[in-house]
Amino acid sequence: MSSKKKRVVILTGAGISAESGLGTFRDKGGLWDEHDINEVATPEAWYKNPKLVLDFYDQRRQLCLKANPNDAHLSLTKLEKHYDVRIITQNIDDLHERAGSKNILHLHGEILKARSVMNAETLYDLGLKGIKLGDMAPDGHQLRPHVVWFGEAVPKMYEAEDIVKDAEIFIVIGTSLNVYPAANLIYASPTKTDKYIVDLNELTNVKYKNIKHLKGNATQKVPELVDRLIQESKI
Ligand code: NAD
Numbered sequence: 001m002s003s004k005k006k007r008v009v010i011l012t013g014a015g016i017s018a019e020s021g022l023g024t025f026r027d028k029g030g031l032w033d034e035h036d037i038n039e040v041a042t043p044e045a046w047y048k049n050p051k052l053v054l055d056f057y058d059q060r061r062q063l064c065l066k067a068n069p070n071d072a073h074l075s076l077t078k079l080e081k082h083y084d085v086r087i088i089t090q091n092i093d094d095l096h097e098r099a100g101s102k103n104i105l106h107l108h109g110e111i112l113k114a115r116s117v118m119n120a121e122t123l124y125d126l127g128l129k130g131i132k133l134g135d136m137a138p139d140g141h142q143l144r145p146h147v148v149w150f151g152e153a154v155p156k157m158y159e160a161e162d163i164v165k166d167a168e169i170f171i172v173i174g175t176s177l178n179v180y181p182a183a184n185l186i187y188a189s190p191t192k193t194d195k196y197i198v199d200l201n202e203l204t205n206v207k208y209k210n211i212k213h214l215k216g217n218a219t220q221k222v223p224e225l226v227d228r229l230i231q232e233s234k235i
Pocket of ligand 1: 015018019023024025175176179198200216
């Protein structure tokens with residue numbers, strides 16, 4: 001007799017990749033301490049100074065290529081044998097892929113891919129190469145990073161909501177839940193869904209009573225939670 005696997009939805013943010021050496025977003029010493037968001041991660045920045053934007057993402061791309069998945073990314077792959085696991089990540093790195101996770105939805109794009117400024121659908125793998133001004137897509141238009149900038153729509157949001165509405169377990173890892181609309185995803189999960197938040201800090205902006213906060217490093221707390229969930233799946 002085959003029983004359906006429970007669905008586990010995992011929303012990850014910059015914090016899961018912090019211990020792989022990739023800076024987070026808002027933490028002290030994070031990316032935006034060094035860069036003005038408006039100068040590098042908005043459509044206005046692109047029109048004003050595309051070279052600066054391309055240089056910024058090229059730096060992110062090179063750091064991503066040097067980083068490796070950590071124990072948090074790796075442990076999540078173990079859940080797949082026991083659960084129907086769906087990862088929704090705000091991260092633009094490819095560390096979930098390299099860890100071996102299968103169902104990954106990138107809400108905010110992927111740093112190792114490019115697209116034409118005129119076509120958001122067709123993606124090109126960058127491999128080891130960055131994008132330079134003058135690099136054209138086959139449609140004759142400038143290539144840009146395949147990332148969602150602040151002020152742009154998040155086209156994968158509907159797909160993400162669809163995944164979340166069937167969550168039986170919802171795990172949030174390493175995100176301050178400050179970037180919308182992604183931060184709303186936790187509210188798209190059913191009320192009875194078991195919810196966990198793994199973060200260095202207690203997130204006071206989440207208004208659910210039945211959330212279990214696992215405070216600490218992702219590389220420690222995520223493997224512990226994974227082991228616990230695997231045990232529970234056998235009961
Ligand atoms: P954020 O910086 O706002 O929040 C990071 C969260 O992770 C914080 O709550 C922090 O307490 C927690 N954290 C930091 N180190 C941790 C650790 N070792 N273990 C557990 N928790 C830890 O990041 P966010 O909420 O993901 O905000 C988002 C935006 O920044 C996203 O859109 C994302 O695309 C972008 N971003 C991506 C990357 C990446 O791809 N690796 C890196 C930086 C920023």
